[in-house]
Amino acid sequence: xxxxxxxxxxxxxxxxxxxxxxxAIGNRVPHLAAILVGEDGASKTYVNSKERxxxxxxxxxxxxxxxxxxxxxxLLNLIExxxxxxxxxxxxxxxxxxxxxxxxKVTEAIDPEIDVDGFHTISVGKLTKNEDTFISAxxxxxxxxxxxxxxxxxxxxxxxxxxSNIVGRPMSILMSQGGRDATVTVCHRYTENVxxxxxxxxxxxxxxxxxxxxxxxxxxxxxxxVDVGITRVDSDNAKRYVLKGDVDFxxxxxxxxxxxxxxxxxxPMTRYGLLFNTLKSYKKKQGL
Ligand code: NAD
Numbered sequence: 001x002x003x004x005x006x007x008x009x010x011x012x013x014x015x016x017x018x019x020x021x022x023x024a025i026g027n028r029v030p031h032l033a034a035i036l037v038g039e040d041g042a043s044k045t046y047v048n049s050k051e052r053x054x055x056x057x058x059x060x061x062x063x064x065x066x067x068x069x070x071x072x073x074x075l076l077n078l079i080e081x082x083x084x085x086x087x088x089x090x091x092x093x094x095x096x097x098x099x100x101x102x103x104x105k106v107t108e109a110i111d112p113e114i115d116v117d118g119f120h121t122i123s124v125g126k127l128t129k130n131e132d133t134f135i136s137a138x139x140x141x142x143x144x145x146x147x148x149x150x151x152x153x154x155x156x157x158x159x160x161x162x163x164s165n166i167v168g169r170p171m172s173i174l175m176s177q178g179g180r181d182a183t184v185t186v187c188h189r190y191t192e193n194v195x196x197x198x199x200x201x202x203x204x205x206x207x208x209x210x211x212x213x214x215x216x217x218x219x220x221x222x223x224x225x226v227d228v229g230i231t232r233v234d235s236d237n238a239k240r241y242v243l244k245g246d247v248d249f250x251x252x253x254x255x256x257x258x259x260x261x262x263x264x265x266x267x268p269m270t271r272y273g274l275l276f277n278t279l280k281s282y283k284k285k286q287g288l
Contacts (some may be wrong), residue, residue: 002226002260004141007148008268012057015275019058030282031060032090032116032274033082037075037101038068042232043094050092053271059278062088072101076109083111089285090116090278113284116277119166127170130177134277139170141269142205142226143180144276151203151224151258158182159197161214161246162207167228171205194218211244216251225252225259228266 019029032054036047047063054061064078075097082091091114093106107115112122118136126133135143146153158175162168163186175182182203187194195218198204206214207228219225229246245262253259260266282288 005264137273140273154181156202159201167207206246
């Protein structure tokens with residue numbers, strides 16, 4: 001089991017210790033700012049958990065909760081004001097934003113120096129060229145997990161299902177880059193017979209958002225399976241939903257050599273990724 005929850009707890013502990021050392025010498029602590037526009041339930045949950053994570057490690061955090069009818073102009077003005085604030089190390093705008101706001105304009109308005117989500121074109125360009133940058137939190141979390149668990153990637157066939165800008169695409173770039181050296185195949189909604197590709201994969205990274213998409217017959221014995229998917233499925237429990245990954249976990253876990261659960265796999269590592277990037281930005285600003 002690739003236990004992202006325990007691993008993220010350990011790694012967050014390291015950040016917490018660093019922050020305690022920063023405080024001990026009287027310096028200001030790292031500060032993450034978040035903007036949430038509207039009332040989307042999942043987005044609210046994500047922002048709340050990011051706020052709690054900051055509190056846990058000792059970062060300062062500020063959350064700007066804006067109403068759904070906020071104009072694009074006032075959102076851009078707020079981003080501009082935060083960009084200019086020397087004491088803020090990271091800024092994220094929780095996506096999706098309401099339809100009347102252009103999401104690309106928003107991500108491009110964030111100063112790349114504090115773009116801890118790594119969505120800005122400059123951040124993505126640097127990632128592509130293997131230059132130092134903020135790697136977006138989910139791909140970063142997956143890479144960290146593979147590294148920490150000592151999963152060999154060199155020369156392995158890695159199949160990535162999904163090609164989104166926030167998961168599949170950066171994941172494919174990172175896995176093929178020097179240092180990881182995997183041979184990468186990217187599958188997407190127009191790929192015919194995804195199973196033909198996954199059955200030859202040593203590592204499968206699934207990010208499609210379709211519960212149980214990856215079936216046991218699509219998996220090579222002994223493969224490593226990373227399940228990025230999170231879908232809320234209606235349930236009669238207290239929360240009224242359960243979280244489902246993209247992998248038919250119960251069956252696939254018997255056939256593979258390693259697998260991430262949902263929840264408790266990639267999710268906590270993603271949250272760690274954001275803290276890591278905020279600390280990285282802080283250190284750069286402080287000349288550390
Ligand atoms: P997206 O909707 O932007 O992209 C989905 C991708 O899946 C697309 O590239 C599409 O081509 C591909 N796809 C759709 N149907 C397919 C099919 N039948 N066969 C092959 N490919 C298909 O989604 P996203 O933002 O990349 O997120 C994917 C999933 O990961 C979602 O469930 C999301 O909630 C989850 N997610 C989890 C985390 C985390 O921290 N664990 C972070 C980001 C996203």
